[in-house]
Amino acid sequence: MAVVTPVDPVAAAWAALESVADPEIPVVSLRELGILRDIRRVADGIEVVITPTYSGCPAMGQIEDDVRSTLESHGLRATVVTQLAPAWTTDWMSDPAKAKLRAYGIAPPQRRCTGAQGGSENVLRFVREAAGVVSCPRCGSARTVETSRFGSTACKALYKCLDCLEPFDYFKPY
Amino acid sequence: MSTTDYLLHLADNAVVLGQRNAEWCGHGPVIEEDIAMANVSLDLIGQARLLYQEAAGRIGRGATEDSLAYFRDVPDFRNYTLLELPHHAALVGYAKTDLDYGTTIVRNFLYSALMVLLWDGLQHSKDTQLAAIAAKSLKEASYHLRHSRDWLIRLGDGTEESHARVQAALEHLMPYTAEFWTSTPVEAEVAAGGVGVDVAALKPQWDRLVDDALAEATLVRPAEPGGHVTSGKTGVHSEHLGFLLAEMQSLARAHPGATW
Numbered sequence: 029m030a031v032v033t034p035v036d037p038v039a040a041a042w043a044a045l046e047s048v049a050d051p052e053i054p055v056v057s058l059r060e061l062g063i064l065r066d067i068r069r070v071a072d073g074i075e076v077v078i079t080p081t082y083s084g085c086p087a088m089g090q091i092e093d094d095v096r097s098t099l100e101s102h103g104l105r106a107t108v109v110t111q112l113a114p115a116w117t118t119d120w121m122s123d124p125a126k127a128k129l130r131a132y133g134i135a136p137p138q139r140r141c142t143g144a145q146g147g148s149e150n151v152l153r154f155v156r157e158a159a160g161v162v163s164c165p166r167c168g169s170a171r172t173v174e175t176s177r178f179g180s181t182a183c184k185a186l187y188k189c190l191d192c193l194e195p196f197d198y199f200k201p202y
Numbered sequence: 203m204s205t206t207d208y209l210l211h212l213a214d215n216a217v218v219l220g221q222r223n224a225e226w227c228g229h230g231p232v233i234e235e236d237i238a239m240a241n242v243s244l245d246l247i248g249q250a251r252l253l254y255q256e257a258a259g260r261i262g263r264g265a266t267e268d269s270l271a272y273f274r275d276v277p278d279f280r281n282y283t284l285l286e287l288p289h290h291a292a293l294v295g296y297a298k299t300d301l302d303y304g305t306t307i308v309r310n311f312l313y314s315a316l317m318v319l320l321w322d323g324l325q326h327s328k329d330t331q332l333a334a335i336a337a338k339s340l341k342e343a344s345y346h347l348r349h350s351r352d353w354l355i356r357l358g359d360g361t362e363e364s365h366a367r368v369q370a371a372l373e374h375l376m377p378y379t380a381e382f383w384t385s386t387p388v389e390a391e392v393a394a395g396g397v398g399v400d401v402a403a404l405k406p407q408w409d410r411l412v413d414d415a416l417a418e419a420t421l422v423r424p425a426e427p428g429g430h431v432t433s434g435k436t437g438v439h440s441e442h443l444g445f446l447l448a449e450m451q452s453l454a455r456a457h458p459g460a461t462w
Contacts, residue, residue: 084248
């Protein structure tokens with residue numbers, strides 16, 4: 029007689045979703061990016077909590093569908109809920125995820141965002157941006173320049189390397 | 203009810219400016235700015251969606267984000283008049299074309315400078331959902347402020363023509379900012395209840411943000427207008443909003459419930 033090991037559905041869901049990548053950046057998982065926030069047991073199954081990177085991120089619908097269909101293919105019934113607070117930050121991105129971004133040709137965020145803002149009376153904090161070296165993901169040179177504050181997706185800016193001349197995406201610290 | 207009305211005011215601001223800025227899509231002065239404006243619009247429309255979804259949930263009776271964006275008419279919208287104006291002043295002088303990037307930049311700057319302060323205050327709102335939306339939107343507004351401020355300086359402290367054009371845009375748009383500081387009954391009620399913030403109290407900080415950038419841009423701040431104060435946030439709009447909504451709403455109204 030086969031022994032049936034009871035499977036914790038929450039652990040099974042974490043394991044199953046480890047393979048679900050961001051639709052725009054297929055080398056990092058939703059967990060590594062900090063989009064997948066929590067998986068918890070509720071009365072009628074499990075609940076998966078995701079958070080948008082940017083308010084208007086058009087990938088959110090796709091992400092929700094990917095999460096649901098992946099869990100269904102593993103026989104897990106789940107509801108997907110979107111939670112806004114705390115607001116997503118690139119600080120949640122893991123170091124292995126940053127290494128994967130760089131290998132993929134996207135310079136990862138170079139500084140932390142939380143705690144970087146000054147006192148509430150200092151309005152200039154809204155315009156100041158901490159300087160940080162964005163090194164080229166192709167040749168590693170620190171001689172790079174911002175071409176545009178906005179890039180191919182809401183979460184990226186456009187940069188150019190002054191040594192190898194490679195134009196590249198920079199994942200904005202946010 | 204007043205919180206719902208306030209959510210609609212914030213949502214209408216975001217959707218109307220989002221729709222306006224999207225007019226640059228495919229028409230930007232350079233490709234990077236074309237992409238920038240599309241991204242700014244994406245953020246604003248994203249903010250509007252969150253706010254409309256929240257308002258729809260409270261209104262009930264079958265209201266959805268789409269019914270609020272597409273099936274309300276001009277007098278129902280509560281956005282600042284500033285945000286519905288076309289991307290040009292009178293079609294004379296430097297604003298010879300109907301898409302003047304100086305006007306776009308000045309408007310985005312004046313509005314973003316207000317919104318960083320407003321979202322900053324609203325992230326401490328007693329309404330936890332509004333506070334969550336504010337904390338998210340603050341990051342986006344800060345980025346929009348940095349973008350428009352950079353360009354304001356680049357154009358103001360640029361060539362003779364770029365300087366004259368942004369100065370003209372500033373003269374044209376500054377009077378509309380008087381609407382920021384007059385409190386409507388809805389704003390007063392949410393502020394008193396700890397859901398909103400006292401808008402008039404934000405003015406000194408806004409003045410500092412504006413004056414600091416104008417000085418760097420070598421632009422001259424126009425004298426305080428002191429004349430007519432526009433009233434888009436009470437539903438009395440300029441003639442421009444109807445045309446904007448006609449373009450934005452026509453598809454949804456011609457094909458109700460359409461999906462693709």
